[in-house]
Amino acid sequence: MPSSVISSIAYDRTEKLLRVTFVSGHVYSYKNVPEPVYERMQQARSKGQFLNREIKPGFDFEKIR
Numbered sequence: 001m002p003s004s005v006i007s008s009i010a011y012d013r014t015e016k017l018l019r020v021t022f023v024s025g026h027v028y029s030y031k032n033v034p035e036p037v038y039e040r041m042q043q044a045r046s047k048g049q050f051l052n053r054e055i056k057p058g059f060d061f062e063k064i065r
Contacts, residue, residue: 005048011038019064020051027064030055 003023010019011033018033018041037054044050 003047006051009038009041009047011035018055018059020055025065028061029064030059030061033059 005023006020007023008021010021011017012019013035016032016034018030018038019027020030021027033055041047041050041055
């Protein structure tokens, strides 16, 4: 999963939580993300662009660290 800003993504199907870990070390949890959106993010050529376009505008989040 090469990305210049995102080091990893993880998804909890039960809670519908998308956890994004950035290269900077910051971790954010995005709430109520449908599984198909997560799957599209996994397939996206640019994870950062997908996050900015599809995730950030539409889903609440919590900064974990």
